[in-house]
Amino acid sequence: xxxxxxxxxxLSFLLAFSVSGQDxxxxxxxxxxxxxxxxxxxxxxxxxxxxxxxxxFMQFDPNRWLNVGLWFSAGEVQSENRGVxxxxxxxxxxxxxxxxxxxxxHVEASFHLLKKSxxxxxxxxxxxxxxxxVFDRDKNNLANxxxxxxxxxxxxxxxxxxxxxxxxxxxxxxxxGIHFRTGWLNPQTDYLDNISEFGNSDNNxxxxxxxxxxxxxxxxxxxxxxx
Numbered sequence: 565x566x567x568x569x570x571x572x573x574x575l576s577f578l579l580a581f582s583v584s585g586q587d588x589x590x591x592x593x594x595x596x597x598x599x600x601x602x603x604x605x606x607x608x609x610x611x612x613x614x615x616x617x618x619x620x621f622m623q624f625d626p627n628r629w630l631n632v633g634l635w636f637s638a639g640e641v642q643s644e645n646r647g648v649x650x651x652x653x654x655x656x657x658x659x660x661x662x663x664x665x666x667x668x669x670h671v672e673a674s675f676h677l678l679k680k681s682x683x684x685x686x687x688x689x690x691x692x693x694x695x696x697x698v699f700d701r702d703k704n705n706l707a708n709x710x711x712x713x714x715x716x717x718x719x720x721x722x723x724x725x726x727x728x729x730x731x732x733x734x735x736x737x738x739x740x741g742i743h744f745r746t747g748w749l750n751p752q753t754d755y756l757d758n759i760s761e762f763g764n765s766d767n768n769x770x771x772x773x774x775x776x777x778x779x780x781x782x783x784x785x786x787x788x789x790x791x
Contacts, residue, residue, distance in 0.1 A: 591781050592624045593733075595743050599775030605756050606763025607643035607662060611772045615641030619775060629676050633688065635727075637668045641771065643757040657711045659700055662757035666696035668749070670725050682741075683734040690727040694751050697721055698758045706758040714761040723753040729773070735781055743777035 601617035604610060617639035625631045644661045670692020678685045698706045706712055707721060729747030749771040754760040756769040 591783050592622060593735075593741075593779045593781040594620075594622050595777040595779035596620050597743070597745065597775045597777035599745070599773060601639045601641050601749075602772045602774075603641040603643055603664070603756060603769065604772070605643040605662070605769040606754075606759040607645040607660065607757045613642060613644070615639060617771075617773055617775065619777070621777075623674070628679060631674050631676070633672050633674055633690075635668075635670050635672065635690065635692075638666070639771075640665050641756070656713075656762070657709070658762055659706055659709075659712050659758055661701050662706060662759075663699045664696050664756045665699070666694050666751075666756075668692055668694040668725050670727060672727065672729075674731065682736075683732070685730075685732045688727070688729045688731055688747075690725065690729075692725045692727075693722060694725045694749070694753075695722050696751075696753075696756060698756065709758075712758055717761050719753065719755045719760070723751050726750040726752065733779060735779075739781040739783075741779045741781065743779045745775040745777070746773060748772055 597617075597619040599617055600614040602611040602614045617637055619635055619637040621633055621635040623631065623633040640663065642661070642663045646660050670690040672688045672690030674686045674688040676684050676686040700706055700709070707719070727747060727749045729745050731743065731745045733741055733743040735741035750768075751771065752768060754763075754768050756771075757763075
């Protein structure tokens with residue numbers, strides 16, 4: 565399934581880049597964004613404790629329905645379960661608190677469900693990478709605390725990111741506007757709380773996001789229509 569999903573995403577990007585624009589001009593817009601990032605981990609099995617995510621992004625809109633964007637984000641989330649009892653802790657010191665800091669960069673294909681000159685509603689599927697670090701209450705890196713995980717259990721702090729989001733934007737006559745975004749970041753790791761084998765190792769951790777952005781639109785000439 566992961567391979568099929570990757571092929572589908574790649575085909576979406578190729579199509580987005582290859583479809584010719586319909587107008588003599590096309591637009592791009594840039595934005596800065598702030599909002600909530602809510603984790604679901606082994607310590608926090610439901611989405612209930614919001615953290616923060618900040619983003620900067622650029623969206624190219626040369627086509628009517630399918631376009632491409634580039635996002636850079638940074639965030640911090642916390643997971644805590646003081647009553648955690650995943651395993652006999654006589655031999656292990658399993659953490660009941662985790663604070664994950666992360667940075668991510670991804671490209672995404674956006675499919676517009678509704679698109680007018682000054683507003684749009686669209687779905688986006690992205691592909692990129694996330695780097696994260698997980699700390700305990702004393703700000704120590706949990707990746708270095710080998711007795712907090714099963715014997716021989718190590719993990720990389722770099723993971724693939726497959727964000728799936730619903731988006732909407734609206735522009736004022738001066739080409740400034742607002743942008744709303746919600747969805748899942750879908751990191752392909754189970755270690756945003758440093759716990760996997762001692763928790764539910766069958767499912768990856770995830771992040772649900774709600775973001776509001778200020779955006780600015782720029783109008784550019786479409787080279788396909790130049791003489």
